[in-house]
Amino acid sequence: MLEVKNLCKHFGGIKAVDGVTFTVEKGAITALIGPNGAGKTTAFNCISRTAAPTSGEVWLDGERIDHLRPHKITAKGLSRTFQISRNLGDMTVIENVVVQSRVDGLRGLFRPAMSREEKDKAMSILDFLGITRIAHEDGHNLSYGQKKLMDLAALLMSDPKIILLDEPAGGVNPSLMEEIVGHIRALNDKGLTVLIVEHNMDLIMRLSHKVVVMAHGKVICAGTPDVVRKDPHVLDAYLGGVLEDEAA
Amino acid sequence: MAEILQILILGLALGGVIALMGSGLSLVFGVMRIVNLAHPALIIGGAYITYLAFKTFDIDPIAMLPVAAVAMAAVGVVLYRLLFQREAKSAKYSEMTVLLTFALAMMVEGLLGGLFTNTQRVTSPDYATAAFFIGDVFIPKGQLYAGLVSLAIIAALSLFLKYSRLGYAIRATTQNREAAELLGVNVQFISVLAFAIGIGLAGAAGSLVSFVFSFFPAKHWEWIAMLMSVVVLGGMGSILGTVVGALILSVVAAFVGTWIGATWSTLTFFLALFIILLVRPQGLFGEKPEMA
């Protein structure tokens, strides 16, 4: 479904992403992991085109998308969240969510901002994430975790085909995280493809079908969770033996 | 050849003064995120101080520069406390200040108008209308002195910002007010200080301007757009950029003025602004924005 071929992103001398190639299969949950500064977020940025790749190709459903503007990519069904939540202050949470719903054509532009159905849909998503009580709160008056949840809610509003989640569980309460995991899985069951960056190994191992490991801008290993967790490179570069501790 | 050299000299000489006029603007923006539309009006304030001293006590305008700078800096402290302190934490700060300073510009103009009437003034020390003649070319003394003094002040200021502890604190406060506060910077004090320095620069520029251009309270409207163009060309907030921008634009304007027509020389400034926005929106020395 999503194919990344030889993607590079250089900042001056820094090769943040350096020839990354991987695929995300339709209907699967793929995890992208790696140490801090490995280039995961940068790869996300290049895929969703919020940053222009230095070179390389990105294909979505057999169509090349690395030259499209971000909104076009979103329109093609690829949505993302940001590691450090970007939310729209001065707009209520529900507006933040509804803004993400699709607008078709020029006439669609002048339809009412928030139709009944959209509002209901947004409320049900908020409900689903357990944040209905802040529906009318201002976007920038939220706590860190609330912002993350709002981002996720907004993402779901646009009925994407594939979602890119950048550390969705970072800063989210463990209890809630359990639910989010459940929801992601439920969405995935309905056919949504997921690419997820996370440092919570437990979550990754339970959730993903495939894991891609990056370090220093390169893919060092890819495969099923079980294969990856045993890979010595991964252990050394990333996990640092932590998993063993927890398993024990 | 002599002609080209001459035009170059005249452009550079004017550019030096414009650089000083713009640098305070750039500093206040860079440090405080305040787009100070009142800057030219305050420059005129400094010019009046200098003019009064020149007229009544016959004090040389350049000698008056420190006095004008300090006096205007004091004004800056008061203005900051009255106008900007309250809002300094707001997210919309930068935008709001554009309007606030627009209002300030009107107030300064009104006040100066009330005090000094709208008659045009200019100080005329001997050097203001004299020049060094070197063969075929000449260097106007007034502009030369003004330019040199400007560059000296700007250099001193840049060093201060780059290396002194207060300079550090000023830069840190600019970038992240909250963080600076958490690291022990008294951001209130730093803000006042930075603003005062900026307005002090306006005062200093006023002293130099007093013998380079003639002025009256309403004159500042003519300067603001030109100064802003210079600042944007150089990159908002970069003092080095402002200097380079001022010099480049003044030189280009001088050539355009001579070869194409005086009408079009002012156009140079604004056209350059558009071109720079087109090809390099962050300006010559500005920081690149997040998304191109």
Next chain:
Amino acid sequence: MAVTLQDSSASAVIEARRAHNEKLSRKADQTRATWFPLTLLALLAALPLLQFVGNYNYVLHLVLFTASYVAMASGWNILGGFAGYVSLGHAVFFGVGGYFSGMLLARYGISTLITAPLAGLVAAAIGYAVGLVTLKVRGPSFIISSIALLMIARILFDNWHFIGGANGLTLPPNDLSVQWAKLPYYYAMLAIAAFTVWSAYKIKHSKFGLGLRALSKDEIKAESAGIDTRFYKVAAFALSAFFVGMVGAVWGEYLTYLRPNIFLLILVSANMVLMCILGGKGTIAGPVIGAILIVALNELFVATMGASEINILGTGLVMAIGLIFFPLGLVGTLARSGRLPRILNWD
């Protein structure tokens, strides 16, 4: 220390929280008062009846003048208030509109009342083209680019001899008697103002408006939310230029005199901005209230202080005080604190 679980107090907190949430949602669906602007419009439409009992030309002039600024400030609001791009160069479109229709009137005798929408379109086209360049930058850089736009337009108009250059262009006054001469422009301006306010309302409550608000906060986020930010903002620029252009067209014939330094003045732009901000940027009633206030204040200054620098000082002071105490504008700040009178809630 003993481990304690303080359950009982928790329920009190939950109660307080619920109350707060309720207050928030109340704020969200406070009903708007559309009857008020409609009544106001009806009253103003009937105002010229006064001419039967005396000469109230000056009153009409003031209303007309206010209406022109209501339209311009509301138009400006689409770009400045909704999309968050503060332009100090909108006077350009005022000038473009004025000159376009003015030249048609001068050369072919077609009244600007007919060609005003066309002038609006021309202004919009120019706005679109300019927007493609200047909307690449945000914040202060944009503001400055807009000032530069104004300066460039000024220099070009000053040197364009076909339209009279810096010397300007006189238009023939209409043949109506003094009593009635103002009426065509009065009604035209009133109509434009009403249309603009209505359009602004429609835009604000459309997908387009929501998108503009989103991009005014964070363009990258908006873009990745599927909003074509470049098109949205350029379209907003064009739309706001359209309304300002229409006003310019009618204003030109009303003045019977076109001159670059009547139209292409930073003060004209500044007035739009000031009215919008003072009234409440991004609100519907804001620009209207702002325009009325500023014109009224101006009148007050001229009437009470007559000719003096105090004029300028006073205007600046009012502006500063307004900004300091009502940072979101009159309407915006009152709404934020929940004290907005019903009749001013048009959103």
Next chain:
Amino acid sequence: ENLKIGASLPITGGLSVSGEKHRRGYELCTKLINDAGGILGRQVELVVSDNRSDTATAINQYERFINVDKVEVVYGTFSSRLTFPVASILSKYNMVHAIPSGGALRIYEQGYKNLFYFQVNAAEYTGKDVAAVIKQLIPAGETPKSVAVVSADDFFANAIEAGLLGQKVKDPATDKEIADLAPGYLSDAGIEVLMQEKWPEEGFNDWLNLANSIKRSGAEMVIGLTASAEEAVQLTRSLKTVGATPKLVYLSQGAQTEFVEGVGKEAADGVLIHTTWHKDVPFESTLAGKPFNNADFVKAFTAEYDVEPDEDSAIPFAVCQGIEQAILGAGTTDNAKMGEWLHARTKDDPVRTVLGRFSWDEVGLPVEKSHIMTQWQDGSLTFVYPTGEFEGVSPFRYPKNGF
């Protein structure tokens, strides 16, 4: 009941320097009239409004005078650019429009009623007197052969330039030709134009460069048509700085004291400036029905404001005198009657003001008046032309030896 007279003036903004002086002229005249018992036994109340140099405001304020303040008579405003639209509105109200400043020919060709210009002639014809000075006061062989003409892109300056260079005056609205001034006063006087340059009305700073170009052109005469005294100062200072040495310098502005103050005595020396008024010219006029000559005016003004008056105060004073005489002459403040009375003036039965005698042609331009050409000599402004019309004319200094 007081007789209300309204005047909208640019007290603030770009034209404020002259605007303020105009106010003094009007105020002084009003005061003197009131001291002498008013007009037709009524005290005069002067209502001045600041239009901030803004056209729309100016129009607005005249309407306000008429509708709200209920003034019976108005005085004109300052500058061509404000006068033009004001003329349209006052014409609509059938008011007598006495114009202190607004000399562009186009204003008088619009068919407005009741215009009365209180200066010498339309700006386009100013060059005539410049040429006359050159022809009459400079020995034939020594006249300047070449000239650099630089001017502000300003209504008034453009108008003077059109006359000097012999351009066509057109109404851009209709493309109709209003006047063809060819071949122009300069070529008439046998002077070749080596350089011609315009600077924009606002925001121009590059004076040294302009001066340098003038110098390089090698022209023997410099004509500077500035929009304000400020620009005259800038231009002169720059010419001095670059070391230009023209034989003759004529400026359209610079008769004010600020000019010498700004450029210094030496630089000002020999600069030729046209003016409508000079303090030493022995014009005879009347005020409140009594003789009141120019010297009286200077004395009264100095007593009142502690500075000597200049042209910008004398002209509005004359406007005020003209209006007073019109009311007295018509015996009423009915503007139609006043207009008739003013139009009926002739050379022998003129309006008498501190600017001399006035009578007008049908469009409102004065007949048979010439400018007073003044020259800065040793820090004071002396008049050098016309010779033979009145006493006190100083000898013309030529050539100017540097700045």
Next chain:
Amino acid sequence: MTKLLEVTNITAGYGDGPAIIDGAQLTIEPGKVHCIIGPNGAGKSTLLKAICGMLSIRKGDVVFKGERLNGLRPDQILRKGICFVPQERALFAKMTVRENLRMGGFILDDKRELERRIDGILERFPILRERADQHAGTMSGGQQQTLAMARTLIIKPDIVMLDEPSLGLAPKVVQEMFDIMKMMSAEGVTVLLVEQNALMGLKNADWGVVLDLGRTLFEGPAATVLADPRIQELYLGGKKAA
């Protein structure tokens, strides 16, 4: 048992909005690691902000070494010895890593000593040493977090308050982070942290605090908190613990 910092019954909120913190209390003992947990939006960050002077305290007292801190500015509180690293990291995006560290020691007067300590820090964190001249804003999320944390070590405060220090860090680094924290407390720096990674947090802490709806619901030794089944269910992701 000595108390270093005592927070009694405080009320605080943003601007003139509702009280977010309402009746929270906290006792900090010297040299220990304290961990606050609670659901999203509970007010944890708000509480820390109130303590360090970023928000004004409406009611109640914050007493540090017997001295009331209410009403002091953040910079004054820092000088008293309380250092706060907020959740949003608070770095200077356009300054280099080294300059950021230098700012971290802004209150130190001795320049030489400052440089020495910076070198020490860079020694300890290779990630930072590699990037000493990179602008902080261009570093990855985890790198920024490391920098923010490292910065506090420069001035050796009495109390370090960390808002979710493990946020966005790779597992390996998280462990290092907690090790550093332990080391700090061993050196006599008292640590107060807020953690969503509650398991990790409590495991490495001495004292646990549960905050919800702006007030302290539960306070006790970390092990006790960790073991309490109610708390496990409500705040630690019950299923996991089960």
